[in-house]
Amino acid sequence: MKIYRVFAFFCLSFYANVFAQNLIVNHSFEQFTSNAWHSVLSVDFWNSGPSQEGNVTVKDGSICVGLRFKSPIADDWQEYIAQIIAGKFVAGKTYKISFYYKLADRCVFSTDDLGVGFVHNWVGNPTILSGFIDQIDASIKNPENTILTNYNQYRQFSQYYTATGTETYLVIGCFKKDANLTYEPISNPTASPMPDIYFFIDEVEVFACPNMPESLLENSYISCNQLPIELSTSVSADSYLWSNGSVGSSTQILPDEELVWLEATFGACKMRDTISIQRFSGPSDLGSDILLCGTNGLPVELKVSALPNETVTWSTGQVGSSLLVDAPGNYSVIKSLGTCTWTDEIQVLDLFEEIVLYPNPSSDEIHFKNENAISILNVASEDGKKLNLSPINVQELNQLIKELKPAIYFLDVELNSCFKSLKMCLINQ
Template sequence: MPTLAPKLSFLFLFFAAQCLAQQKECVIPLWSKNYGGSGNEQANAAIHASDGSLLVAGYTNSTDGDPTGNFGNRDYWLLKLDSAGNILWEKTYGGTANEIAKSVLELPDGDLLLLGSTSSADGQVNGNHGQEDVWILRLSPAGNIVWARCYGGSDNESAEKIIPVPGGFVVAGYAQSKDGDLQQNQGDFDYWIFKIDGDGNLLWSKTYGGSLADWAYSPSLSDNGNLLITGSSFSDDGDITGSIGFYDYWVLKLSPDGNLIWAKNYGGPFEERAYNSLGTADGGCIITGATLSTSGDVPGNNGSYDCWILRLDADGNITWTQTYGGAQEDRAFGIAEAEDGYLISGFSSSMSGDVSNNYGIKDGWLLKLDDNGALLWEKNFGGSQDDRFYTTGFIPGEGFFAAGSSLSDDIDLPGNKGQRDLWVIRLGPDSLQLNLGNDTLLCAGESLTLKPEVDDATFLWQNGTVSDSFTVNSTGTYWVEADRQGCKARDTIEVEVLGEVPLELGNDTVLCAGETLMLQAQILADDFLWSTGSTANTISVIEPGTYWVEATAGQCKVADTIQVDFLTIEFDLGEDLLLCEGEKTTLDATVENADYLWQDGSTAPTYTVTEPGTYWVQVGESGCIEFDTVEISYQFRPDSILPNYEYICENEVIWLEPSIPGASYIWNDGSQNSKLRVIQPGDYRVTVLLNGCSFEDAISLRPCESCLYVPNAFSPDGNGINDVFRSFPVCEIFYFEMKVFDRWGNLLFESYDPSMGWDGRFKGKKLQPGTYAWWISYEIMNNGKRIPLSQKGEVYLML
């Protein structure tokens, strides 16, 4: 009895494993093999070669077992396998430090390109720039080195993938250096994208990123020879302008010369890591990776890390996004295009959610998605230890393959050669395929029998029946699920019975002017005929009228008609308008039963304009809106029309000349010249005609002498009346000088102030009554200029 419990436990685990291994057998493993020695090996890339073999690239640090040589520490390891997984040849490449191969390409001439990184500066590695460099080898079809080159600077660089492009090859990776083959670095690791020709010559090199770590993992060709570069970004500065969370998927679109067209972040508030991408026919790409987020661009999360698959178009817009996983850690690394969708490879630690099984710590996990990212099937492979897929591929007509690493030696693994082995698995095509046919249209009274051509399976139809066929005689969506020993597949068909579902173009309708109505015959039919002559199932309506469509399928025919009218809101604010200063105008947008909104927020049907500006109104009626705008300008009175003359002197000529561009003139004497000649004092007036507006100005000219009054007699008798001889200015004087003389010309008095006068004394003595001469010099201002004048005369001194 003491030995029975362990035996029972072993039997239980054995049968449980066998039962689990029989689940989800939609893809059948053809073989599963591990390769390596007593050390560690891993596959990072694998391709189906033109001769039918598999080329598997990764690394090894073993000195025994399957690797036949080792240069020291980790070496590139490249294996060529036949269709049964037997080694045709294997080669190691490297130096005494570490080399890890990440990508392999087969060229049209049969040569190979092997890409990865190296820390060596000896062995087969020549020209290392510093610490870790990108290392690219061109190999012959037999794996012999044609050339090998290092790329990088004095710090650390690594590369993840190489793809062919017109004129050479583009590499995506990451770099810390800003010397050597790199021109700049923005912080930690930057995206590093460079192009080489077939001889390994560097054609161009570009870095993009921010002050933190940013890793480029995968390039793909987009439209017009442009490139999409996918990876992960931790930065939120530099070239990164839209950081979303902790780590984001970061996608760049580059020109064929590597210049940045746009950069976009994708993700949620937590961590997203992008590991690979596949270019699509529309110039977009599908990105594989992992996410911890549950919001933002991420549609949901099953717990811990989920596989996150993101489909973008050529402009970086999200076409679709899906997460797959369970409660534990699940990540997606590889992606390949299949006949009817995409194959995703990675690993899973879960046994819940989308993950139907788990054998141990981590399993290699394969997912088959349709073109819209929906899950067709998923299956885990591995053993009781840590097993992972990093790459996958599709072989037309033969199935799939996946490669990675394994620690297990049980269940799907035939054994283990040391520590971590390089692991490759070949799978047959999807073993369970359903096809109910194309969506179908029936005439009323017809029926269709749906019968899946699948052997040894049970069936479940959309209505719960389980027969091997189903008869359809009405419009609807029909599906069947086939189950062959736990492997399930489903297909759907749309059936429409012509006449049963009405052909409806909708109710008669009224559109706003300028709108377009799309009319669609939303039924299945062989042929369509519209009143316009179109034979498509959709037409665009931009004019009023009666529209009809006739749909035909075999002998079946249905039709419908719709009346389409357009509402035109008719009003006009008129042409742009020029008003004279002080004028007003009223803008009228009156429409019956309408609402109004003017530029200042007012809502009346009219608006009074009193100043220049742009005036607009929005008129709404029955849900339609019409706009109109008018520009109102004003002709303002010119700042200065006539010059500022006040005086005219004897023998002086003054020209009154307004000089207003575009104006005409009418003077007070009836003349219409552009200027008027004035030779005598008087009042002068001009009417200026400018842009339909009239403005007047006038001046009054006085004789220069009238500016200063000088009396001809005074009586200095002390009575306070006319005791002093002085002048009296009647205008502003800017300079003044007065002198008084006796009959013999002797200067009796002199003053420079017009308010200071002569009291009839000379040297303190009163002079005798009589006549005395005077002379005055002064300046006046006329039209902004100082004019010198002088006057002289006689004054009689009385007692």
């Protein structure tokens, strides 16, 4: 047991040392001799307090750096800071790169061009770094068209970078000359505005990320009902945070949640995965069978309610939430989403076709399709004489037939408010 504990402690310590080591020494600019940062143009190092750029605040320690991205008195005056990367980036490995930035509180213009670039395969005299600047593009940068306006507090720039393995120096700046620099006025109530674009930078960190999975969750989840569902990840991480605030490798998702994200922490690095929750809308209602008197009521539109991501297929082969029916018949429908399905069917009946007399001719009694719903309004002989005083049913008609002589008779029949005249022929047995 003791051996196991010692080994576990060693593994955890090794993990922490490897993946929690900042690869940028002097990350908060406190050292000016050994491990000093290198600058391009006249970069300023500031303590907290008033300055010509406005009030200076420091995020970490007692020193921060000031970088000018645009000057009203000199063209293409873009300042940069650079630091050698401790150790060596591993090709294909992911690194978390972050620092804090704040716009000077006298600025009334700002830009979205803040980023990080790298010098590759060079560890020579740092005083000639300025010669590399025009060859460097920002490898990671602030999103375009997101003008940085935080002049009253620091914000963190934090992104992930996949290394080529040739990076030797990390460089922070804007990497654009005046002609290509994106900038615009900002709302700043300062009493002493200046036309420069000037940022304070502090607390630069670069951490190697441990191997992380390609994804934490499946791309989507389909639920066949409207009940809460349990989502979980099989990925092992240091910590978890779900979009609903839950922590842990699983959480319960309520019916009204459509997009769910999970953020997992691996050492100093995080990754986030988002999935969509699709819920099957469930049963619809085609309604009762449709009864027609002849074809005058056609065409008839059949409809089911369905969500845009659901598929509705009719027995005719047509796909869509509605079907235009132009003939009587039996029709069925299937609504589906993934493995979730609902089916229903409906009859479109022409009642004229349902009012059928048989056998005809007959010697003793007759029958009708749906005869329990049949009403005989009139029974008349060939000379037009009415033989019944009021509507009768089929059983009563058969009683009447026993009293009639073989001949031709005419029946007025009603089925669900649909009326039809029939000829009945009685013959000798």
